[in-house]
Amino acid sequence: MADEPAQNISGGEAGGGVPDEFAPGEADSRVEAVVDELGEMYWQKAYGGQDAFECLVRTILSQNTSDVASQPAHDSLMERYGPDGPEAAPDGDLARALAAADRDELAETIASAGLYNQKSEVIQTAAEWVLDEFGSEAAFDEFVRTDDPDEVRDTLLSVSGVGPKTADCVLLFSGGRDGVFPVDTHVHRIARRMGIAPPDAVHEDVREAIEAELPPEKCGFGHTAMIQFGREYCSARKPACLEGPEACPLYDHCDRVGIDELDGEVVDPAEAANS
Known part of the structure:
Protein backbone atom coordinates (compact mmCIF):
# COMPACT_ATOMS: atom_id res chain seq x y z
CA MET A 1 0.00 0.00 0.00
CA ALA A 2 1.39 3.39 -0.98
CA ASP A 3 2.23 6.08 1.55
CA GLU A 4 -0.29 8.86 1.85
CA PRO A 5 0.80 11.79 -0.32
CA ALA A 6 1.74 15.03 1.38
CA GLN A 7 -1.09 16.99 -0.22
CA ASN A 8 -4.56 15.62 -0.79
CA ILE A 9 -8.17 16.44 -0.02
CA SER A 10 -7.86 14.94 3.46
CA GLY A 11 -5.48 17.69 4.46
CA GLY A 12 -2.51 15.36 4.72
CA GLU A 13 -1.37 14.40 8.20
CA ALA A 14 -3.61 17.11 9.68
CA GLY A 15 -6.70 15.70 7.97
CA GLY A 16 -8.29 14.21 11.06
CA GLY A 17 -7.78 10.63 9.93
CA VAL A 18 -6.28 7.65 11.69
CA PRO A 19 -4.83 4.53 10.03
CA ASP A 20 -7.48 1.93 9.40
CA GLU A 21 -7.93 -1.22 7.38
CA PHE A 22 -10.79 -3.04 5.77
CA ALA A 23 -10.55 -6.49 4.29
CA PRO A 24 -11.61 -6.59 0.64
CA GLY A 25 -14.03 -9.46 0.17
CA GLU A 26 -16.72 -10.50 -2.23
CA ALA A 27 -17.97 -7.10 -3.37
CA ASP A 28 -21.73 -6.72 -3.62
CA SER A 29 -21.55 -3.96 -6.23
CA GLY A 48 -13.08 12.42 11.72
CA GLY A 49 -11.63 14.62 14.42
CA GLN A 50 -10.77 17.75 12.45
CA ASP A 51 -12.11 20.95 14.03
CA ALA A 52 -15.41 21.59 12.27
CA PHE A 53 -15.07 25.30 11.56
CA GLU A 54 -11.46 25.03 10.44
CA CYS A 55 -12.52 22.14 8.21
CA LEU A 56 -15.27 24.32 6.74
CA VAL A 57 -12.77 27.10 6.05
CA ARG A 58 -10.26 24.67 4.54
CA THR A 59 -12.88 23.25 2.19
CA ILE A 60 -14.08 26.69 1.09
CA LEU A 61 -10.48 27.55 0.25
CA SER A 62 -10.18 24.37 -1.82
CA GLN A 63 -13.13 25.22 -4.06
CA ASN A 64 -12.19 25.55 -7.74
CA THR A 65 -8.49 25.09 -7.07
CA SER A 66 -5.88 22.48 -6.21
CA ASP A 67 -4.52 21.54 -2.80
CA VAL A 68 -1.18 22.90 -3.95
CA ALA A 69 -2.81 26.36 -4.08
CA SER A 70 -5.27 26.07 -1.20
CA GLN A 71 -2.96 24.57 1.44
CA PRO A 72 -0.64 27.63 1.61
CA ALA A 73 -3.72 29.86 1.85
CA HIS A 74 -5.02 27.81 4.77
CA ASP A 75 -1.63 27.91 6.48
CA SER A 76 -1.41 31.69 6.05
CA LEU A 77 -4.93 32.14 7.40
CA MET A 78 -4.19 30.06 10.49
CA GLU A 79 -0.88 31.83 11.08
CA ARG A 80 -2.67 35.17 11.10
CA TYR A 81 -6.07 34.40 12.67
CA GLY A 82 -5.50 31.12 14.51
CA PRO A 83 -5.11 30.94 18.30
CA ASP A 84 -1.44 31.97 18.21
CA GLY A 85 -1.69 34.52 15.40
CA PRO A 86 -1.43 38.31 15.63
CA GLU A 87 -5.10 38.71 14.66
CA ALA A 88 -6.40 35.97 16.97
CA ALA A 89 -9.53 36.50 19.02
CA PRO A 90 -8.90 36.94 22.78
CA ASP A 91 -10.42 33.53 23.47
CA GLY A 92 -8.68 31.87 20.50
CA ASP A 93 -11.97 31.28 18.68
CA LEU A 94 -11.22 31.15 14.94
CA ALA A 95 -14.77 32.04 13.92
CA ARG A 96 -14.66 35.13 16.16
CA ALA A 97 -11.34 36.22 14.68
CA LEU A 98 -12.52 35.82 11.09
CA ALA A 99 -15.85 37.54 11.72
CA ALA A 100 -13.95 40.57 13.02
CA ALA A 101 -11.27 40.51 10.32
CA ASP A 102 -10.79 43.31 7.82
CA ARG A 103 -12.16 41.86 4.57
CA ASP A 104 -9.35 43.19 2.39
CA GLU A 105 -6.69 41.83 4.74
CA LEU A 106 -8.42 38.45 4.83
CA ALA A 107 -8.57 38.36 1.04
CA GLU A 108 -4.89 39.21 0.81
CA THR A 109 -4.05 36.46 3.30
CA ILE A 110 -5.76 33.74 1.24
CA ALA A 111 -4.76 35.09 -2.19
CA SER A 112 -2.90 31.91 -3.19
CA ALA A 113 -6.19 29.96 -3.22
CA GLY A 114 -7.61 32.05 -6.07
CA LEU A 115 -11.02 33.74 -6.15
CA TYR A 116 -9.85 35.34 -2.91
CA ASN A 117 -12.41 38.17 -2.82
CA GLN A 118 -15.27 35.72 -3.22
CA LYS A 119 -13.82 33.20 -0.78
CA SER A 120 -13.07 35.82 1.86
CA GLU A 121 -16.72 36.89 1.74
CA VAL A 122 -17.96 33.30 2.05
CA ILE A 123 -15.57 32.57 4.94
CA GLN A 124 -16.56 35.71 6.81
CA THR A 125 -20.27 35.04 6.23
CA ALA A 126 -19.78 31.50 7.56
CA ALA A 127 -17.92 32.81 10.62
CA GLU A 128 -20.72 35.26 11.41
CA TRP A 129 -23.28 32.51 10.93
CA VAL A 130 -21.47 30.16 13.33
CA LEU A 131 -21.41 32.83 16.02
CA ASP A 132 -25.06 33.83 15.46
CA GLU A 133 -26.38 30.26 15.41
CA PHE A 134 -24.08 28.48 17.86
CA GLY A 135 -22.26 31.15 19.85
CA SER A 136 -18.80 29.70 19.40
CA GLU A 137 -16.57 27.53 17.26
CA ALA A 138 -16.67 24.82 19.94
CA ALA A 139 -20.46 24.65 19.97
CA PHE A 140 -20.53 24.36 16.19
CA ASP A 141 -18.00 21.55 16.42
CA GLU A 142 -20.22 19.70 18.88
CA PHE A 143 -23.21 20.12 16.56
CA VAL A 144 -21.33 18.64 13.59
CA ARG A 145 -20.05 15.66 15.58
CA THR A 146 -23.21 14.69 17.45
CA ASP A 147 -26.40 15.85 15.73
CA ASP A 148 -28.28 13.90 13.10
CA PRO A 149 -26.10 13.94 9.94
CA ASP A 150 -29.01 14.80 7.65
CA GLU A 151 -29.84 17.78 9.84
CA VAL A 152 -26.18 18.84 9.94
CA ARG A 153 -25.96 18.61 6.15
CA ASP A 154 -29.16 20.59 5.59
CA THR A 155 -28.02 23.23 8.06
CA LEU A 156 -24.64 23.63 6.36
CA LEU A 157 -26.30 23.88 2.95
CA SER A 158 -28.35 26.82 4.23
CA VAL A 159 -25.18 28.91 4.49
CA SER A 160 -24.48 31.10 1.47
CA GLY A 161 -21.53 29.74 -0.50
CA VAL A 162 -21.61 26.26 1.07
CA GLY A 163 -22.48 23.56 -1.44
CA PRO A 164 -22.95 19.79 -1.15
CA LYS A 165 -19.26 18.87 -1.48
CA THR A 166 -18.27 21.37 1.23
CA ALA A 167 -21.02 20.15 3.58
CA ASP A 168 -20.09 16.52 3.01
CA CYS A 169 -16.39 17.18 3.63
CA VAL A 170 -17.24 18.74 7.00
CA LEU A 171 -19.40 15.72 7.87
CA LEU A 172 -16.62 13.34 6.88
CA PHE A 173 -13.41 15.01 8.04
CA SER A 174 -14.80 16.61 11.19
CA GLY A 175 -17.82 14.50 12.09
CA GLY A 176 -16.25 11.22 11.00
CA ARG A 177 -19.64 10.11 9.69
CA ASP A 178 -19.81 6.78 7.88
CA GLY A 179 -21.76 6.67 4.63
CA VAL A 180 -20.66 10.12 3.44
CA PHE A 181 -18.96 10.25 0.02
CA PRO A 182 -18.18 13.84 -1.02
CA VAL A 183 -18.16 14.37 -4.78
Whole structure:
Protein backbone atom coordinates (compact mmCIF):
# COMPACT_ATOMS: atom_id res chain seq x y z
CA MET A 1 0.00 0.00 0.00
CA ALA A 2 1.39 3.39 -0.98
CA ASP A 3 2.23 6.08 1.55
CA GLU A 4 -0.29 8.86 1.85
CA PRO A 5 0.80 11.79 -0.32
CA ALA A 6 1.74 15.03 1.38
CA GLN A 7 -1.09 16.99 -0.22
CA ASN A 8 -4.56 15.62 -0.79
CA ILE A 9 -8.17 16.44 -0.02
CA SER A 10 -7.86 14.94 3.46
CA GLY A 11 -5.48 17.69 4.46
CA GLY A 12 -2.51 15.36 4.72
CA GLU A 13 -1.37 14.40 8.20
CA ALA A 14 -3.61 17.11 9.68
CA GLY A 15 -6.70 15.70 7.97
CA GLY A 16 -8.29 14.21 11.06
CA GLY A 17 -7.78 10.63 9.93
CA VAL A 18 -6.28 7.65 11.69
CA PRO A 19 -4.83 4.53 10.03
CA ASP A 20 -7.48 1.93 9.40
CA GLU A 21 -7.93 -1.22 7.38
CA PHE A 22 -10.79 -3.04 5.77
CA ALA A 23 -10.55 -6.49 4.29
CA PRO A 24 -11.61 -6.59 0.64
CA GLY A 25 -14.03 -9.46 0.17
CA GLU A 26 -16.72 -10.50 -2.23
CA ALA A 27 -17.97 -7.10 -3.37
CA ASP A 28 -21.73 -6.72 -3.62
CA SER A 29 -21.55 -3.96 -6.23
CA ARG A 30 -19.27 -2.59 -8.88
CA VAL A 31 -18.50 0.53 -6.87
CA GLU A 32 -17.48 -1.62 -3.89
CA ALA A 33 -15.22 -3.67 -6.17
CA VAL A 34 -13.61 -0.43 -7.35
CA VAL A 35 -13.04 0.80 -3.79
CA ASP A 36 -11.63 -2.58 -2.79
CA GLU A 37 -9.13 -2.31 -5.64
CA LEU A 38 -8.24 1.21 -4.51
CA GLY A 39 -7.65 -0.26 -1.07
CA GLU A 40 -4.79 -2.26 -2.52
CA MET A 41 -3.26 0.89 -4.04
CA TYR A 42 -3.61 3.67 -1.47
CA TRP A 43 -3.61 4.46 2.23
CA GLN A 44 -6.60 3.42 4.28
CA LYS A 45 -7.84 5.85 6.89
CA ALA A 46 -10.87 6.37 9.06
CA TYR A 47 -11.78 10.04 9.10
CA GLY A 48 -13.08 12.42 11.72
CA GLY A 49 -11.63 14.62 14.42
CA GLN A 50 -10.77 17.75 12.45
CA ASP A 51 -12.11 20.95 14.03
CA ALA A 52 -15.41 21.59 12.27
CA PHE A 53 -15.07 25.30 11.56
CA GLU A 54 -11.46 25.03 10.44
CA CYS A 55 -12.52 22.14 8.21
CA LEU A 56 -15.27 24.32 6.74
CA VAL A 57 -12.77 27.10 6.05
CA ARG A 58 -10.26 24.67 4.54
CA THR A 59 -12.88 23.25 2.19
CA ILE A 60 -14.08 26.69 1.09
CA LEU A 61 -10.48 27.55 0.25
CA SER A 62 -10.18 24.37 -1.82
CA GLN A 63 -13.13 25.22 -4.06
CA ASN A 64 -12.19 25.55 -7.74
CA THR A 65 -8.49 25.09 -7.07
CA SER A 66 -5.88 22.48 -6.21
CA ASP A 67 -4.52 21.54 -2.80
CA VAL A 68 -1.18 22.90 -3.95
CA ALA A 69 -2.81 26.36 -4.08
CA SER A 70 -5.27 26.07 -1.20
CA GLN A 71 -2.96 24.57 1.44
CA PRO A 72 -0.64 27.63 1.61
CA ALA A 73 -3.72 29.86 1.85
CA HIS A 74 -5.02 27.81 4.77
CA ASP A 75 -1.63 27.91 6.48
CA SER A 76 -1.41 31.69 6.05
CA LEU A 77 -4.93 32.14 7.40
CA MET A 78 -4.19 30.06 10.49
CA GLU A 79 -0.88 31.83 11.08
CA ARG A 80 -2.67 35.17 11.10
CA TYR A 81 -6.07 34.40 12.67
CA GLY A 82 -5.50 31.12 14.51
CA PRO A 83 -5.11 30.94 18.30
CA ASP A 84 -1.44 31.97 18.21
CA GLY A 85 -1.69 34.52 15.40
CA PRO A 86 -1.43 38.31 15.63
CA GLU A 87 -5.10 38.71 14.66
CA ALA A 88 -6.40 35.97 16.97
CA ALA A 89 -9.53 36.50 19.02
CA PRO A 90 -8.90 36.94 22.78
CA ASP A 91 -10.42 33.53 23.47
CA GLY A 92 -8.68 31.87 20.50
CA ASP A 93 -11.97 31.28 18.68
CA LEU A 94 -11.22 31.15 14.94
CA ALA A 95 -14.77 32.04 13.92
CA ARG A 96 -14.66 35.13 16.16
CA ALA A 97 -11.34 36.22 14.68
CA LEU A 98 -12.52 35.82 11.09
CA ALA A 99 -15.85 37.54 11.72
CA ALA A 100 -13.95 40.57 13.02
CA ALA A 101 -11.27 40.51 10.32
CA ASP A 102 -10.79 43.31 7.82
CA ARG A 103 -12.16 41.86 4.57
CA ASP A 104 -9.35 43.19 2.39
CA GLU A 105 -6.69 41.83 4.74
CA LEU A 106 -8.42 38.45 4.83
CA ALA A 107 -8.57 38.36 1.04
CA GLU A 108 -4.89 39.21 0.81
CA THR A 109 -4.05 36.46 3.30
CA ILE A 110 -5.76 33.74 1.24
CA ALA A 111 -4.76 35.09 -2.19
CA SER A 112 -2.90 31.91 -3.19
CA ALA A 113 -6.19 29.96 -3.22
CA GLY A 114 -7.61 32.05 -6.07
CA LEU A 115 -11.02 33.74 -6.15
CA TYR A 116 -9.85 35.34 -2.91
CA ASN A 117 -12.41 38.17 -2.82
CA GLN A 118 -15.27 35.72 -3.22
CA LYS A 119 -13.82 33.20 -0.78
CA SER A 120 -13.07 35.82 1.86
CA GLU A 121 -16.72 36.89 1.74
CA VAL A 122 -17.96 33.30 2.05
CA ILE A 123 -15.57 32.57 4.94
CA GLN A 124 -16.56 35.71 6.81
CA THR A 125 -20.27 35.04 6.23
CA ALA A 126 -19.78 31.50 7.56
CA ALA A 127 -17.92 32.81 10.62
CA GLU A 128 -20.72 35.26 11.41
CA TRP A 129 -23.28 32.51 10.93
CA VAL A 130 -21.47 30.16 13.33
CA LEU A 131 -21.41 32.83 16.02
CA ASP A 132 -25.06 33.83 15.46
CA GLU A 133 -26.38 30.26 15.41
CA PHE A 134 -24.08 28.48 17.86
CA GLY A 135 -22.26 31.15 19.85
CA SER A 136 -18.80 29.70 19.40
CA GLU A 137 -16.57 27.53 17.26
CA ALA A 138 -16.67 24.82 19.94
CA ALA A 139 -20.46 24.65 19.97
CA PHE A 140 -20.53 24.36 16.19
CA ASP A 141 -18.00 21.55 16.42
CA GLU A 142 -20.22 19.70 18.88
CA PHE A 143 -23.21 20.12 16.56
CA VAL A 144 -21.33 18.64 13.59
CA ARG A 145 -20.05 15.66 15.58
CA THR A 146 -23.21 14.69 17.45
CA ASP A 147 -26.40 15.85 15.73
CA ASP A 148 -28.28 13.90 13.10
CA PRO A 149 -26.10 13.94 9.94
CA ASP A 150 -29.01 14.80 7.65
CA GLU A 151 -29.84 17.78 9.84
CA VAL A 152 -26.18 18.84 9.94
CA ARG A 153 -25.96 18.61 6.15
CA ASP A 154 -29.16 20.59 5.59
CA THR A 155 -28.02 23.23 8.06
CA LEU A 156 -24.64 23.63 6.36
CA LEU A 157 -26.30 23.88 2.95
CA SER A 158 -28.35 26.82 4.23
CA VAL A 159 -25.18 28.91 4.49
CA SER A 160 -24.48 31.10 1.47
CA GLY A 161 -21.53 29.74 -0.50
CA VAL A 162 -21.61 26.26 1.07
CA GLY A 163 -22.48 23.56 -1.44
CA PRO A 164 -22.95 19.79 -1.15
CA LYS A 165 -19.26 18.87 -1.48
CA THR A 166 -18.27 21.37 1.23
CA ALA A 167 -21.02 20.15 3.58
CA ASP A 168 -20.09 16.52 3.01
CA CYS A 169 -16.39 17.18 3.63
CA VAL A 170 -17.24 18.74 7.00
CA LEU A 171 -19.40 15.72 7.87
CA LEU A 172 -16.62 13.34 6.88
CA PHE A 173 -13.41 15.01 8.04
CA SER A 174 -14.80 16.61 11.19
CA GLY A 175 -17.82 14.50 12.09
CA GLY A 176 -16.25 11.22 11.00
CA ARG A 177 -19.64 10.11 9.69
CA ASP A 178 -19.81 6.78 7.88
CA GLY A 179 -21.76 6.67 4.63
CA VAL A 180 -20.66 10.12 3.44
CA PHE A 181 -18.96 10.25 0.02
CA PRO A 182 -18.18 13.84 -1.02
CA VAL A 183 -18.16 14.37 -4.78
CA ASP A 184 -15.57 16.69 -6.28
CA THR A 185 -14.63 17.09 -9.94
CA HIS A 186 -12.46 13.94 -9.91
CA VAL A 187 -15.15 11.73 -8.39
CA HIS A 188 -17.80 13.22 -10.68
CA ARG A 189 -15.71 12.47 -13.77
CA ILE A 190 -14.53 9.00 -12.74
CA ALA A 191 -17.90 7.68 -11.60
CA ARG A 192 -19.58 8.65 -14.89
CA ARG A 193 -16.63 7.51 -17.00
CA MET A 194 -16.60 4.11 -15.31
CA GLY A 195 -20.36 3.66 -15.54
CA ILE A 196 -20.92 3.73 -11.78
CA ALA A 197 -23.31 6.65 -12.35
CA PRO A 198 -25.25 7.76 -15.45
CA PRO A 199 -23.16 9.78 -17.92
CA ASP A 200 -25.30 12.90 -17.47
CA ALA A 201 -25.52 12.64 -13.67
CA VAL A 202 -24.96 15.83 -11.69
CA HIS A 203 -22.80 15.81 -8.56
CA GLU A 204 -25.69 14.97 -6.23
CA ASP A 205 -26.80 12.08 -8.47
CA VAL A 206 -23.27 10.67 -8.34
CA ARG A 207 -23.18 10.95 -4.56
CA GLU A 208 -26.50 9.16 -4.19
CA ALA A 209 -25.49 6.41 -6.62
CA ILE A 210 -22.24 5.70 -4.79
CA GLU A 211 -23.61 5.93 -1.25
CA ALA A 212 -26.46 3.55 -2.17
CA GLU A 213 -24.04 0.83 -3.32
CA LEU A 214 -21.04 1.19 -0.99
CA PRO A 215 -20.79 -0.02 2.62
CA PRO A 216 -20.81 3.07 4.87
CA GLU A 217 -17.44 2.33 6.44
CA LYS A 218 -15.73 2.42 3.01
CA CYS A 219 -17.08 5.81 1.91
CA GLY A 220 -14.50 8.08 3.48
CA PHE A 221 -11.57 6.08 2.22
CA GLY A 222 -13.21 5.65 -1.18
CA HIS A 223 -13.56 9.41 -1.56
CA THR A 224 -9.93 10.25 -0.85
CA ALA A 225 -8.58 7.28 -2.81
CA MET A 226 -10.71 8.02 -5.87
CA ILE A 227 -9.38 11.56 -5.92
CA GLN A 228 -5.82 10.26 -5.84
CA PHE A 229 -6.64 7.77 -8.59
CA GLY A 230 -8.01 10.62 -10.70
CA ARG A 231 -4.80 12.55 -10.29
CA GLU A 232 -2.50 9.62 -11.05
CA TYR A 233 -4.43 7.60 -13.63
CA CYS A 234 -7.84 8.93 -14.68
CA SER A 235 -7.17 12.57 -15.53
CA ALA A 236 -9.63 14.63 -17.49
CA ARG A 237 -7.66 14.89 -20.73
CA LYS A 238 -5.18 12.00 -20.70
CA PRO A 239 -6.50 8.96 -18.82
CA ALA A 240 -4.01 6.11 -18.50
CA CYS A 241 -6.16 3.73 -20.55
CA LEU A 242 -5.12 5.59 -23.70
CA GLU A 243 -1.71 3.95 -23.23
CA GLY A 244 -3.29 0.49 -23.19
CA PRO A 245 -5.27 -1.74 -20.80
CA GLU A 246 -2.21 -2.56 -18.72
CA ALA A 247 -1.64 1.11 -17.90
CA CYS A 248 -4.79 1.42 -15.75
CA PRO A 249 -5.26 -0.81 -12.70
CA LEU A 250 -9.05 -0.37 -12.86
CA TYR A 251 -9.38 -1.03 -16.58
CA ASP A 252 -11.55 -4.14 -16.14
CA HIS A 253 -14.03 -2.23 -13.93
CA CYS A 254 -14.49 0.66 -16.35
CA ASP A 255 -16.88 1.32 -19.25
CA ARG A 256 -14.63 4.17 -20.47
CA VAL A 257 -17.62 6.33 -21.37
CA GLY A 258 -16.40 9.24 -23.51
CA ILE A 259 -13.02 7.64 -24.26
CA ASP A 260 -12.08 6.48 -27.74
CA GLU A 261 -9.01 4.33 -27.22
CA LEU A 262 -8.35 3.93 -30.94
CA ASP A 263 -8.47 7.62 -31.85
CA GLY A 264 -7.18 8.84 -28.50
CA GLU A 265 -10.10 11.22 -28.12
CA VAL A 266 -11.62 12.06 -24.73
CA VAL A 267 -14.90 13.90 -24.12
CA ASP A 268 -17.11 14.38 -21.08
CA PRO A 269 -19.32 11.33 -20.53
CA ALA A 270 -22.46 13.45 -20.86
CA GLU A 271 -21.29 14.66 -24.27
CA ALA A 272 -20.58 11.10 -25.38
CA ALA A 273 -24.03 9.93 -24.28
CA ASN A 274 -25.75 12.69 -26.25
CA SER A 275 -23.75 12.28 -29.45
